[in-house]
Amino acid sequence: MRLEVCIAIVALLFAFSLVIHPNSPAAPVRQGGPKVEVYMTSWCGYCTKTLNYLDGKGVPYAAYDIESDSAAKERYLALGGQGVPLVVIDGNKIAGYSPQAMDRYLQASQ
Template sequence: MAKVQLYTWSYCPYCKRAKEILDDKNIPYSETIIDGDGQKKRELYQKTGQNTVPYIFIDENFIGGCSHLEELNKSEKLNKL
């Protein structure tokens, strides 16, 4: 099974939606909440070029945010994880 890692803010609706998608598919994930952690946010931005949460990695490959996860879900690629 693929390893899914989320970096989220606790109050972010897109983060909540990403977790709902994964939960609905019964895909396990690890979550790191980065509320107020400016250093971690900068590191993730430098690594990904994305400035918004959630940051979603599958098998250590950055796939994007919630909209990217929704695209994978609609194309049924999440079913292969």
């Protein structure tokens, strides 16, 4: 019974993550603003924190799940990605969750 409940919870969390961040083309980036890309996975807590942080600041971004999007995984590897999240702001790479680094690059691009 306990195992079935755990499996059901994991399945629901996975399904919910697909609704929040569907595997779809890049979100539009505002005119004149920074180009922001987030390479992530559905199970990564710091990826969720990164997306929530950008949402809270009203920053448009494109989120790519590197486990379900092979083209995104190729771009991620070409960027030297070794962990998630990998945030790219106007070509500047940030490995991991770092609000300070995101703010620095977002302010520099204004």
